[in-house]
Structure formats: C-alpha cells, structure tokens
Amino acid sequence: MLKIEHLTKKYDQYKAVDDLSLHIERGHIYGFIGHNGAGKTTTLKAVVGILPFDEGEIIIDGKSMKSHALECKQIMAYIPDNPDLYEYLTGIQYLNFVADVYQVSKEEREKRISKYGDLFDLTSDLAQPISAYSHGMKQKLAIIAAFIHQPQLIIMDEPFVGLDPKASHLLKQLMREHCDQGGAIFFSTHVLEVAEKLCDRIAIIKQGKLIVSGKTQDIIGDESLEDVFLELEDDDDAEDTH
C-alpha cells in the first residue's frame, strides 16, 4: 500500500529524514515512534504530499507521489498533530468542502457525516463555527473529514492527542476496522502503550534514521515497548559516543 524508499529530506544542510525505507501493507496498522524532532512529522508530511523531499521515492498503491500526486492523494487521508482547520467555516461546511474535493455523492456524505458525527458525539455542534470548537472537537472533526471519502490509506500524526477517553477508544476501534477491511494506517505516537496494543508493526526512528522496524511482537519480545524503546535509544546513544 505504501512504500517509502530511501527517503531523505533536508532543511538546508540538516537531514531531518535520512535514507528512510519502510513498507506498509494493506491490513496493517503501522506505528511510527521516536523522540521529539526525530523526523516523524517530516516523514508523514512528505508521504501526504505537503513537503517536497530531496531524495528517494514514495509509492502509494503502486503510484509515485512525485509523478502522480493527485491519484495518490485521492486514496489517502491525513490527520495532522495540530488540527488547524478553517475557523471561518462551520463544522458542516468544512465536511462538505472536503466531501466536494473528493466528489463524495450527497447520499454517501449524508450517511457518513451522520454516522461519524453521532459516533464522535459531534453532530449537534456541526452548525457551530470551527473557531468555537475546543482542540478535541477540532481533532474529532479532522478525523470525520478523514473518513468521509473512505480512504485506503490513512496517515495520522499523534491522533490521540486532545481526544477524550471515549473518542480515543472509538478511534482505535475505527482504525482496527479500517485495516480489517483492507485499508492501511501509518501513524506516529508517543503513547507507547497504545502503540504496543494497537499496532501490527512498529518502526522506531531517531535523528532521521530508522533504528528498527518489524512486527510488534518480534520487536518487543517479552518486554514492554517502553523498555525496548528506551534500550534502543540508549544503545544508539552509546554507539554515537563511541
């Protein structure tokens, strides 16, 4: 579904992402873990076409992001870490805008807005301007907008931040359902307990480089993901010192 091949993104001379390669198959929830400034958000933004990259290739469902950006974006959805949405629109106007972009039929959008709006308890607030929304409500709206065209691949950057426990639980369920139905999810998180329980596969990144990737169970073994993550970080620091 998503192939990241030797991705490199530089900011002037600084390599934010350095020769990163990852393959994400259909049906998989792929967790992306790393400390602050490790290059997670840069990678995710390059995947969704927000940031141009310097080297490497991003292939989505067999198509290159460089040459077929629109086709790639058509089957994908993105939820950013800080949902800065159009505050001058109401919730429903924003959802309609996104649905118009993806050309979702009016019957389908009515059905999906009703379904996800009720699910996240946001329906009654959809007539409100987004400027009146709390952070959590904006996050819920961004999630509903992401699901409105039934994408095959969903990219999420810290999706659980700001969500209440119920919404967080719902999102995890939706993520699982989405992948069980043949979709794929690639998301970054700092909540290692969630990653451990939810992800089929995990990748750990440090200073733009991939430290480890693979099946969650193979990586953590008998330990917790938190222990493994801290050990890997320490080992890498020790190697850097030597």
Added chain:
Amino acid sequence: MLKTLIKIRLQGILLRQTTSSKKKGSSVGKFILYGLLFAYIGVVFIGMFGMMFYTVIEPLQMMGIEWLYFALMALFIVVFCFIGSIFLTHHEIYEAKDNELLLSMPIKNRDVLLSRVFTILILNYVYETLIALPAFYIYITNVGMNLIEILMFIGVCLTLPLFVLAISCLFSWILAHVLVKIHRFKTIISVVLFVGAFGLYMYAVNSIQTYMTWLLENGKTIAEAIESSMFPLYHLSLALSEGNVISFIIYLLCAVIPFVIAIYILSVNFIKMATTKPKVKKAIYKAKPMKQNSLFKALIIREVKHFTSNAMVMLNGAMGIVLCVIAAVFILFYKDEVHMIITQLPQIREFVTPILCIIVIGTSSLNMISASSISLEGDRFWIIKSLPIASKDILNAKLAMHFLLCVPAGLLLSLVLIFVTGIGLFDSLIVLVVPILFTLLIDFLGLILNLWRPKFDWVNETVCVKQSLPVTLTMFISMGIAILLVMVYAMLLVDIMSITVYMYSVIVAVIIIDVVLYNMIHTWGIQQFERI
C-alpha cells in the same frame, strides 16, 4: 512586576501591528521604516492641529472668549483618544487571551488589571500629545501663560486621559455586550461602521473650513452653550486661560472621580470578567439534504467565505470595491454638475472616454484581494496541500475570487459613468471592457507577487493585507500604471498620436500583459506553489 507586565503588553500591541510572533526580532531596516512612518503621522497630525489652533486663536481672543480655545483642545483630545482607544480598551480589558495564564501565576490581580489600564493610558498620552503640543505652542507664543497656568496645563494633560479611559471602559463594556448579541453579523456591521466612519471623515475633512467659519461667527453662542451645559470643560478652560485654582480643582474632580469609579468597578469584577466567557447562543445542527458541488465551486466558496470572514482583511484588500460603489452613488448624486462640465467644456469631449476609463481603473487599483490570498492560508495551508486538488485549480480559484468580487463594482461605476455622460455605444463598450482588462492585470500581478513572497507566520490575518510586500507592490504598481498611462500621453505622445489611437494601443498592451501574466501563473506560478 507591574513594569514587566506593561512592557510585555506594549510589546504585544506593537508585534500585533508590525510583525509576526514567530520571527525572533525585527530587522533594523523595518524598525527605521516604522519609525519614519510614525514620525510622518506625528508630523502630519501636529501640523494639522497646529494650523487649526493658529486659525482660531486670534478671533477668539478678539471676541474675549479665549478660554474656548482650551475647551476646543480638550474636546479634540477626548474625541481623538476615545476613538483611538475604544477597540484597544475592549481588547485589553474584555478580550485578553492571557488572563488565565496570568491569573495562574503568582501575580497580584491588581497588577494584571493596572498593567492593562496603563497600556491604554500610555497610548492615550501619545494621542493627546499630537493635539496638546501644538495647542500649547500656539497659545504660549500668541497669548502667553504664567507658571501656574503652565503647571495646570501639565495637570490637565496628565488627568484628561483618565477621564477618557473611564468613558472608553463604559463604552467597551457596552460594545462587549452588543458584540455577543450580533456575533453572526459582526463582519457586516464592522464593514458598515467603517464605511460610515470613512464617509463621515471625508465629509468632515471637506466641511472643516465651513465649520471653522461657523465657529468663529458663532463663538459667543457656542461659549455660552459650553458654559451652561459642559461645566467641567468650562472650568478646565478657565483654569488654563485664567489660572483659576477653584476651576482647576472642579475640573480635577470631574476627571478623576469617574476614573476612580471605573477602576473600582473593574477591580471588583476583574476575576469574573477575566474568566467568564460571553454566552453565545449555540447553533444546533439539524440535518438537511446536502448538495454536491464541483471541485472548482467548492474552492471558490472556500475562498469567498475566508475573505469575507474578516472585516479588516476585506476593507484593506478591497477598498476599491467600496470606493467604486461610493463613487457611483456620488456621481449619480451630482449628475447635473458632471453633465454641465462636459457641455460647457467642449475641448474635453474628445477625452471623455479615456477619462472615464482612468476613473474606473484608478478606483479599482485599490483592490488587492489576490495579492494576499496565498499568505492568508497561514497554518491551514496543509489542508489544500494534502487534498487531491491540482495546484492549477487552487490558483484559478484565487484568481476567480478576485475577479468575481471586483468586476461587479467596477461595472457598476462604469455603467453610472456611461449613463451620466451619455457617451455613444462604442465608447460605452470601451468604458466597460478596459476596467475589466485592468482588473485582470491586478488580479494576476497580485497572485504572482504573493507566490513570490508568501507570508505564513502571521499572528493576525490583517498583517497579510496591511504589512505585506506583495500587497504594497501590487498597489503601487497598479496605481503607477494608471498614472503612467496619463503621463505618457500628456508628456510624450500628445502631438504624435490621437487619444483614440493611444487608447487602442493601451488596450492591446494590457491584453498582451494579461496573457503573459496568466501564462506565468500557469507555469512558474504552479511550480512555485508546489515548492512553498
């Protein structure tokens, strides 16, 4: 602590007006530029008020009512400070975003409130200086003042803004309550108020001479009216013109007591005001049958909703639209005079069509909607970048918004001019088409300049239209073109070609420039958009 808080508040106000919070510091060049701008404004206002005081001092002295001079000065200070600080008072006292943060810190509530009050006061003193300084200079050089009167003048200057602050606190409290009620129509009401204030200002500027004459002719009656109905003003004037201590004390009480009451009420209610959010009636969503729009229509709706959501962005970016409508009404109102000029001056008949074109072009050149349309995306730029929308469609929607908003107002002015002047069919066609071609030119030019220099790190959207290089350049280039068109013909070509040939040449040239700029947007512009 109070000093630190005041410093932070003043920095915040200056940053809001001048630069983004994300930039670490203003460049020296920018600092000098703003310094020069403020100095220019200061000189203009001091000069303007100086001229006015110079005009009235002698006649008032001759009539034996020189105290009216200080009444006028005080009135101007009160009005000027009130207009200048009412919205700031509203923002600082009732809408401050950092109340919760400050209240959670070990800072006395009194210091938080006083820091806000002092910030407004400092700005009021600046406004006051623009009037009090020339008034003082003119009076002391023409009439003279003794030491007591000078000390009283200083006392008045220090205390008058306190009275203004009390009034603006009351009005901003009313404003805060009114804004909650009219929340949905805030933008429209702001635009109407601004246009109304602008109209009043233009009217006042045009009529100032008439009013000055009226003031001088009716000085005694006005003096009697002030004496009987505005006694604090009368006593202030007596104190300054005659050194009357009793009058000074009466004035001081009248200025300071309202301030003390206002501060007391604010301090008693500060926590409540700072932590209570205004009750806005929540709109409950009721599912309705939805409509599917084409991608392009959805993009246009998004652009228009964004542009019309902020009154200041609208007024700064589309002043030409407002002026076109005002000019159309004005010309209809004075249609007989316009008609008379054309019939009485047959030599200008040949130039009527180009003059009409220049009127519409000049007015439309104040529309810079497309020049800020990229920058206005700000932090939300990720949305259109991550959605499957071709860059070409996004740019075309921005161009279309400028065109769709500006052309109707330009056409209205063209139609009114055609109607009033009664020019022929072919000339009418030119008066209709030329401004449209010129609108396209500004539209394309603005977008290219904004693609060249986008600004996303703003704190307030107004910065995108007030202090951005693309907007300034678009305005100067488009106004420059309008002036250049006239100058080139008048100075170089008047003896070489007829005005009709020149006009056709200009039309062809504008069409060529339009095509070149449009192609540039769809080649370099798209690449640049994808690089941002």
